[in-house]
Amino acid sequence: MASSRVEELTMSEWDGGVLPYSVGHKKLGMWLFIVSDALTFSALLMGYSYLRVATPHWPTPFHLWPSIAFSTLMTFCLLSSSLTMVLAVNASFRQDRAGTVRWILATMLGGLAFMILHLKEWNTLIHEGVTLVSNPWGTPLFGATFFGITGLHMFHVFTGVLYLAGIAIGVAKGRFTAEHVEVCGLYWHFVDLVWMFVFPLVYLLSVQMH
Amino acid sequence: MSAHSETHEAHGLSARLTFTVWAWLLALTGIEVFLAYEKLALHLMLVLLMGLSLVKAGLIMAYFMHLKFEKKTLVLTLIPALVIVVSTLSVFFPDSIRLLNMKP
Numbered sequence: 299m300a301s302s303r304v305e306e307l308t309m310s311e312w313d314g315g316v317l318p319y320s321v322g323h324k325k326l327g328m329w330l331f332i333v334s335d336a337l338t339f340s341a342l343l344m345g346y347s348y349l350r351v352a353t354p355h356w357p358t359p360f361h362l363w364p365s366i367a368f369s370t371l372m373t374f375c376l377l378s379s380s381l382t383m384v385l386a387v388n389a390s391f392r393q394d395r396a397g398t399v400r401w402i403l404a405t406m407l408g409g410l411a412f413m414i415l416h417l418k419e420w421n422t423l424i425h426e427g428v429t430l431v432s433n434p435w436g437t438p439l440f441g442a443t444f445f446g447i448t449g450l451h452m453f454h455v456f457t458g459v460l461y462l463a464g465i466a467i468g469v470a471k472g473r474f475t476a477e478h479v480e481v482c483g484l485y486w487h488f489v490d491l492v493w494m495f496v497f498p499l500v501y502l503l504s505v506q507m508h
Numbered sequence: 509m510s511a512h513s514e515t516h517e518a519h520g521l522s523a524r525l526t527f528t529v530w531a532w533l534l535a536l537t538g539i540e541v542f543l544a545y546e547k548l549a550l551h552l553m554l555v556l557l558m559g560l561s562l563v564k565a566g567l568i569m570a571y572f573m574h575l576k577f578e579k580k581t582l583v584l585t586l587i588p589a590l591v592i593v594v595s596t597l598s599v600f601f602p603d604s605i606r607l608l609n610m611k612p
Binding site for chain 2: 387505
């Protein structure tokens with residue numbers, strides 16, 4: 299339908315057909331979700347910090363071996379998986395289907411390594427008597443905050459690995475685009491980002507000094 | 509894989525920049541672990557660790573999550589809201605010190 303000169307002059311971006319921020323809807327949606335999820339973790343971490351400051355004699359039980367060594371290695375795994383995710387996104391923009399799948403698999407391996415190490419480390423603590431409601435070192439809040447925060451994060455890693463698997467299968471079948479890979483990448487980097495705060499606040503501030 | 513028409517040209521971080529950011533992230537992590545074993549006052553330790561973590565978070569968001577190369581309005585929509593809400597959460601933090609001093 300032809301538009302008059304006045305209509306042309308008054309047409310604006312608000313008339314539709316334009317992508318806000320020049321990003322696709324999937325990507326914008328994922329960013330908005332990430333902001334909301336970041337606030338969830340912020341609330342948890344802030345709650346933990348508050349409880350910790352208000353509690354005298356908060357336990358600092360993490361030995362270099364296995365806790366700090368394991369958690370540092372876990373940090374390395376997650377950071378490296380973010381690296382492989384960037385390489386996967388790059389490959390998808392190059393239309394390199396096989397390369398994309400390979401790098402996504404590498405990212406999943408990093409996530410799985412993180413989870414296995416984390417579960418082993420949890421096991422050590424559980425064997426020392428730490429539960430959600432008690433521990434041998436003092437306030438029951440220690441176990442509650444520790445398992446609550448790291449548990450929620452590990453759940454994000456777990457769902458992230460499942461998400462990556464779905465994307466890898468879709469890419470391999472030729473059904474998913476570079477945008478799908480990029481959006482998945484955003485979620486995975488977010489999981490890594492949260493760990494950047496959980497690691498120092500939960501582990502490094504509770505190092506066992508001799 | 510079907511090509512997706514982007515509103516901007518095909519992008520992606522150069523391999524060199526990717527590895528550089530990754531190396532910095534590892535280095536900053538190493539500094540954090542080292543700091544954890546230094547006998548510092550809790551306040552100082554917290555400020556240093558959180559400062560380093562914010563730098564790491566910034567690197568991940570800017571480069572890995574590509575925010576540095578997105579439209580500035582997207583950054584303005586996402587980040588200030590996050591900062592404001594986290595600051596609002598922090599407002600009650602000094603109350604924990606009051607609680608600590610109230611305990612027998």
